[in-house]
Amino acid sequence: MDIEAASNVVPAIHKSVDVDDDGRSKRTGNVVTATTHIITVVVGAGVLALAWAMAQLGWIAGIGIMVAFSCISILTYNFIADCYRYPDPVTGKRNYTYMQAVNSYLGGKMHVFCGLILYGKLAGVTVGYVITTSTSLVAIKKAICFHEKGHDAYCKFSNNPYMIGFGIGQIFLSQIPNFHKLTWLSTLAAITSFGYAFIGSGLSLAAIISGKGQPTSLTGVKVGPGLTEADKIWRVFSAMGNIALACSFATVVYDIMDTLKSDPPENQQMKKANVVGISMMTVLFLACGGLGYAAFGDHTPGNILTGFGFYDPFWLVALGNVCIIIHIVGAYQVMAQPFFRIVEMGANIMWPHSDFINKEHPTKLWIFKFRLNMFRLVWRTLFVIIGTIIAMAMPFFHEFLALLGAIGFWPLIVFFPIQMHIAQRNIKVASSKWCALQLLNFTCFIVTMLAAIGAIREIGKNISKYKIFTYKQ
Numbered sequence: 001m002d003i004e005a006a007s008n009v010v011p012a013i014h015k016s017v018d019v020d021d022d023g024r025s026k027r028t029g030n031v032v033t034a035t036t037h038i039i040t041v042v043v044g045a046g047v048l049a050l051a052w053a054m055a056q057l058g059w060i061a062g063i064g065i066m067v068a069f070s071c072i073s074i075l076t077y078n079f080i081a082d083c084y085r086y087p088d089p090v091t092g093k094r095n096y097t098y099m100q101a102v103n104s105y106l107g108g109k110m111h112v113f114c115g116l117i118l119y120g121k122l123a124g125v126t127v128g129y130v131i132t133t134s135t136s137l138v139a140i141k142k143a144i145c146f147h148e149k150g151h152d153a154y155c156k157f158s159n160n161p162y163m164i165g166f167g168i169g170q171i172f173l174s175q176i177p178n179f180h181k182l183t184w185l186s187t188l189a190a191i192t193s194f195g196y197a198f199i200g201s202g203l204s205l206a207a208i209i210s211g212k213g214q215p216t217s218l219t220g221v222k223v224g225p226g227l228t229e230a231d232k233i234w235r236v237f238s239a240m241g242n243i244a245l246a247c248s249f250a251t252v253v254y255d256i257m258d259t260l261k262s263d264p265p266e267n268q269q270m271k272k273a274n275v276v277g278i279s280m281m282t283v284l285f286l287a288c289g290g291l292g293y294a295a296f297g298d299h300t301p302g303n304i305l306t307g308f309g310f311y312d313p314f315w316l317v318a319l320g321n322v323c324i325i326i327h328i329v330g331a332y333q334v335m336a337q338p339f340f341r342i343v344e345m346g347a348n349i350m351w352p353h354s355d356f357i358n359k360e361h362p363t364k365l366w367i368f369k370f371r372l373n374m375f376r377l378v379w380r381t382l383f384v385i386i387g388t389i390i391a392m393a394m395p396f397f398h399e400f401l402a403l404l405g406a407i408g409f410w411p412l413i414v415f416f417p418i419q420m421h422i423a424q425r426n427i428k429v430a431s432s433k434w435c436a437l438q439l440l441n442f443t444c445f446i447v448t449m450l451a452a453i454g455a456i457r458e459i460g461k462n463i464s465k466y467k468i469f470t471y472k473q
Helices: 002-018 031-042 045-082 098-106 108-149 160-173 179-209 229-246 250-257 266-299 314-350 374-393 397-425 432-465
Strands: 361-365 368-372
Touching: 031 250, 031 266, 045 179, 045 229, 045 250, 045 266, 045 397, 098 108, 098 250, 098 397, 108 160, 108 250, 108 314, 108 374, 108 397, 160 314, 160 374, 179 266, 179 314, 229 266, 229 397, 229 432, 250 266, 250 397, 314 374, 368 374, 397 432
Parallel strands: none
Antiparallel strands: 361 368
């Protein structure tokens, strides 16, 4: 017994120096690194649709909704930060994933519901990325076409070959077995995301300064011959979905928190990062949306770099789209890998003795050596193929992004954080704070439903205009 006691002394000393309270390596992240991660995640392709959203809403509602969504996000992401540990936000046991936190505070049924929303959104985002990449590839070809043949030339091309090519590339990248081996790809993606955001904003600002900006309105696109009152209302709802998508980083919030050191407490550091990161995000969103709207007015395209309000300098428009493509190539895997992992873990649990699911085959292809898993090869390939086919059937950029934003905003950014906060703080039912939180919850639910309906209606209208799989941009 004395020997066992003595043997436990060294690990205890070693643990206090080299590892955290959960036995994992010491985390070294801080407020600055967490803020950087937040900004990197939220600066995505959705930023390019904010000008269109601003045009539908106008200056008053556009700025108001962006600021309101940001304030709600700061509040609820702070609730999420407090739930990183259970039951105490400082000394409790760590929750490494969003789903784990929901399970700890709200139980198994909510855990399943959260999983359906979370992984459903991840799968949906990958479809959106196929659409975005093909749109940018076509935009590069169109930029060259307009440059060589003039702005009035017929330069319309099918997205389908580019979607197929992107899908083939992702089939190969999807065979990378471990998420941590994609660090270089996600880093490159983060850098390029800022590149296209600044190029889009810079081109808009240049158009305004040169006097080419278009008239704008406090209430957005005017109802007229080309826009009925009903269409205007549905576009407003769809625009809210675009803004909601741009505000979201719930899918990776606990991945960010799991990098933070424990002193000061993780929740305190994350709350500061939330305020700084979301505030900076809001300024960037207002700049991108506002400058794009001021440049194009009522004719603001769904994507300011692919809608061809900008023709020159054609090389800069093309460079912006190259940045989008590089970003999406990496971002696709960042979103897909967690989905791959959860399916493969489930298959392993259900069929633990299946060689098809579990056996790794050492393989050499030319000079490359790797371990081939047949289930991973088949399942991930089918996932990419199905997503590509869906994208080919509905290749509508801002409409699809609006739908994804609507699907994820209320449950992941509002409902679960509020319910976990109520459970953690034991807030009494029907108390003033409980009523205020549930009022916010209900209001955001209504907004989300309207945004989803608006996005679905816009997608339905576009599908009715084009034969399936024959859309040309």
